[in-house]
Amino acid sequence: MSTTIVYPNATEFDQLIAGDKPVLVDFWAEWCMPCRMLGPVIEQIGEEYSDKVAVAKVNVDEQPALAARYNIQSIPTVIIFNNGNIVDTQIGMHPADVYTRILDTII
Amino acid sequence: MGNRTDIAIIGGGPAGLSAAVNAIARGKSVQLMSAAGNNLEKSENVDNYLGFYKISGTELMNKFEEHAAALGVSAMKGRVSNIMPLGDHFLINFGGEISESTTVILAIGVAKARQIPGEADLLGRGVSYCATCDGMLYRGKKAAVWGMAQDAIEETNFLHGIGVDVTLIARGSRPSELKADIPFISGAVGEIIGEDRVAAVTVGQNTIEVDGVFILRSSIAPSSLVPGLETQDGYIKVTNRMETNIPGLFAAGDCTGTPLQISKATGEGLIAAQQAAKYIDAYQSKLL
Numbered sequence A: 001m002s003t004t005i006v007y008p009n010a011t012e013f014d015q016l017i018a019g020d021k022p023v024l025v026d027f028w029a030e031w032c033m034p035c036r037m038l039g040p041v042i043e044q045i046g047e048e049y050s051d052k053v054a055v056a057k058v059n060v061d062e063q064p065a066l067a068a069r070y071n072i073q074s075i076p077t078v079i080i081f082n083n084g085n086i087v088d089t090q091i092g093m094h095p096a097d098v099y100t101r102i103l104d105t106i107i
Numbered sequence B: 001m002g003n004r005t006d007i008a009i010i011g012g013g014p015a016g017l018s019a020a021v022n023a024i025a026r027g028k029s030v031q032l033m034s035a036a037g038n039n040l041e042k043s044e045n046v047d048n049y050l051g052f053y054k055i056s057g058t059e060l061m062n063k064f065e066e067h068a069a070a071l072g073v074s075a076m077k078g079r080v081s082n083i084m085p086l087g088d089h090f091l092i093n094f095g096g097e098i099s100e101s102t103t104v105i106l107a108i109g110v111a112k113a114r115q116i117p118g119e120a121d122l123l124g125r126g127v128s129y130c131a132t133c134d135g136m137l138y139r140g141k142k143a144a145v146w147g148m149a150q151d152a153i154e155e156t157n158f159l160h161g162i163g164v165d166v167t168l169i170a171r172g173s174r175p176s177e178l179k180a181d182i183p184f185i186s187g188a189v190g191e192i193i194g195e196d197r198v199a200a201v202t203v204g205q206n207t208i209e210v211d212g213v214f215i216l217r218s219s220i221a222p223s224s225l226v227p228g229l230e231t232q233d234g235y236i237k238v239t240n241r242m243e244t245n246i247p248g249l250f251a252a253g254d255c256t257g258t259p260l261q262i263s264k265a266t267g268e269g270l271i272a273a274q275q276a277a278k279y280i281d282a283y284q285s286k287l288l
């Protein structure tokens, strides 16, 4: 497991998105195949952007309140935050550049 | 994760089998994965495949399969639901197992999937193609499964089992394998209704309120299969070397466009396999 990725609970999550770095959050679950296939992509982004972006994973089974707050109806869903606001939501699995292109516009 | 093969071939029709035979001829390791049924089997009489005048589609298909089997390749039966390009290799979701390959050849035939009004707009907002992926998010909620695919019944039973209030919608009469306490509606989903999330589906004159709808077709659109794959009019965009826009990913046969014919499929299968083999050789020499 990569050390650059954080696994926040609800309180830590609020602190994280209120921070000064953009945050990429991957909503996922253990039983979801596409989520597991997206995993290596998220880890790769976590490593490449480690000093510029906070990369977090939220397990929707363990954090149902967070999943409900963001109305997660399909996983994987990746939400990118900047200054506490949602910049972009990507449903489903996508190649790395779909996420990094968005990140590059806000860092 | 499991063993990584050189070439993963998706689809066991004429294009996929030709690719398999030619990949083996180039000394590459191959995994062939295919759902049941292909177009050639539907053809009563094939009149224009060289060397086999007036052969039936089934007979010709059997010959193709025997040829591949003689070289040690036979298709693992099942459906590939996602392929993830990771730069130097691919992850393939084959019936809930992840396998790895350096290259992939798509030989998936044509998908005759017509989109339902509302489907594209509400995708991920109540519309899902995968019960085992998203099912858990509908526990205690109402959902419908709409599908002609063989696994629609299994997926409906699965959703019921995890506590989703699920209804199966399909043409024809109630399937006997469907668990007794699951409601069944005979018909087709006409429209998916909802503002920013699914609220209901229509079947004929009836409107059924649901929180989610799972659409299970036997064929998956190529662009849903591989994220980032470029298509045009539903066909996969390829170069004359059968390369797609994703490095290491090739396509052959009906899925790349007209003419939808066996000779074209087998020819393209050969090109795709040889090109994939070249790609692997170049990749390996870079690593040395």
Ligand SMILES: Cc1cc2nc3c(=O)[nH]c(=O)nc-3n(C[C@H](O)[C@H](O)[C@H](O)COP(=O)(O)OP(=O)(O)OC[C@H]3O[C@@H](n4cnc5c(N)ncnc54)[C@H](O)[C@@H]3O)c2cc1C
Pocket (backbone or CB within 6 Å): B010, B011, B012, B013, B014, B015, B016, B033, B034, B035, B036, B037, B038, B039, B040, B041, B042, B043, B044, B045, B046, B047, B048, B049, B078, B079, B080, B081, B107, B108, B109, B110, B219, B220, B225, B252, B253, B254, B255, B259, B260, B261, B262, B263, B265
């Ligand atoms: C009635 C009829 C008559 C025809 N007659 C002729 C003729 O006389 N001459 C001629 O040249 N052509 C004829 N054709 C066309 C010919 O059958 C096709 O061109 C040929 O089968 C194309 O081969 P293919 O391998 O590209 O696709 P297909 O044969 O369609 O094979 C695709 C395979 O991929 C599998 N697959 C799809 N998606 C997935 C997935 N996600 N995961 C795993 N597996 C998947 C399918 O189950 C299938 O086995 C006829 C077609 C029909 C329907």
